[in-house]
Amino acid sequence: MSVESLTVLLERRFLESMEKKQWSVSMVLVVVSIFFVALNLRPAITGIGPLFNVLLESLHISNTKMSFLTSIPVFCMGLFAPFAVPLQRILGTKTAITFLIIILVLANGLRFLKESYVLLVVTSFAVGFAIALIGPILNAYIKKKFPNRFTTVVGIYSFGIGTGATLSAALTLPFYSRFHESWTIALGSWAILAIIALCIWVLAIQNQELLETSVLTKNEARNPWKNVRAWTILIYFGIQTSLFFSIMSWLAPILQAKGFSLVAASSMLTFLSIVQMIGNILVPILMEKWSSRISWLFSLSILGTIGFVLLWLGSGSLLWFAVLIIGIVLSGLFPIGLLLPLDEARNDEEANSWSSMVLSGGFMISSIIPILIGYCYDVTGNHTFTYMIFLILMMGITATTIMLKRK
Incomplete structure (x- = not known):
């Protein structure tokens, strides 16, 4: 190989490495x-x-x-x-x-x-x-x-x-x-x-360079509103979002009913938020290694059921443990809810339309459950129905997981 050819080769590799580095910085x-x-x-x-x-x-x-x-x-x-x-x-x-x-x-x-x-x-x-x-x-x-x-x-x-x-x-x-x-x-x-x-x-x-939706292959995109699997994901997302808004709204009153002061109840709510915040980044990273969504959902369903039972029947330090478990569960359920429509999407058109459908129905469902809990509390004067609603929602997570497992 001549010196001139070697120089050209080195320059080419240098430019490729610089482009790769620039791409990495751009992606970050x-x-x-x-x-x-x-x-x-x-x-x-x-x-x-x-x-x-x-x-x-x-x-x-x-x-x-x-x-x-x-x-x-x-x-x-x-x-x-x-x-x-x-x-x-x-x-x-x-x-x-x-x-x-x-x-x-x-x-x-x-x-x-x-x-x-x-x-x-x-x-x-x-x-x-x-x-x-x-x-x-x-x-x-x-x-x-x-x-x-x-x-x-x-x-x-x-x-x-x-x-x-x-x-x-x-x-x-x-x-x-x-x-x-x-x-x-x-x-x-x-x-x-x-x-x-x-x-x-x-x-x-x-x-x-952004490929816009308008130039995508729209003829191949499935309509999520006519797809049973999309509806199953919507129901799942609605249930997990309902759990989030309900626990954020009612955890402090529940703990106060158990004898905690307002300060202590607020501290536990803050603790729950911190656990969720950390879990929101850790759980998806772990999913890179253990990628089965179904296995994660079954595990979180079991863990969540244990957490809400402890919240119902526990007292003292057990309640801190219950809040920790619930925080971990909620932190995992939310990113999975975002990932499920993307997993199913065959192209960018479906990724957008399926996500919009899931988020649309899910958030509408989540605006109902906290109000239902409040109504039950006004009628009964205690949180028995609140705990039952939480456990029913966890059963709903399990049921939708079983449906999603069936291809």
Whole structure:
């Protein structure tokens, strides 16, 4: 081989290595952008909880009206999820996500303006609309962009959601105290996090080649609304989401009924959130090695049943153990719920349409169960039916797992 040929070969390999390095850095930046987008999918909702009594007194409204501030966005998350596919066809992935993050920036930022219940309702609606569409679009994007590592990336995505919820629950009240007890600043300050996510997202994908849904092979895509397996996944997602919202709403009252103080009950709720946050990233990583979704679901079903029985019958330190188990179970059920429609999808069109259907129906179901628990408690005055509902939901997880096992 001549010196000239050797030089050309070395230059070629050097350029290939540089391109590979550049690709790796680019992919890392994309994953970081997905994480920061996920961070913004809960604070506008979960930030209301810590200021519940403050808003109640400041706005002079009833508890029922206050409940709309959390129920409206959750319902919207289900109502508008099917519109993710047409929006992505019209705008494309890059522009659609950018547009929806801008809505989150405005929705949070408008809360700076004045102490108004109507303004909170309008911004809650806007938040629910944006979150509803971001979820399915990002799911399909992850499936397409990371075909061999999408389990891990979905784990990072779900970890971002959990982290955002934990941060808003933990920091909204300190923001309120720090800024002269102004709840408008405490709620509006989450717009800053959305602005950061917007900047990182635009920077990360500006040079990415995104194949838009409009040019995909749509004729081969199965309609999820006519597919029994898609409905089974929807029911599963609705059950696990119902468990999440129900336990987040009712764990503290349940523990107080068992004799815990408000501070102790709140501490256990925080502990549950932290366990879920850590599990949201660890479980998908473990799934890279043990990939059987069915085995995971059966294991989590058994573990969850044990956890809720301990919560019902246990006392003292056993309750901490029960909360730990429930946190682990919930942290595993959620990412699996995101992965199941992606596992079934044969192309990007299906990844988007199946995810939007599952998220749509699932979130609508999850807005019903916490209300049912509240009604049963109002009628009976105790939490016996609450525990029974939790165990029935775990049985539902087991039943849908058996159905999913049948090909």
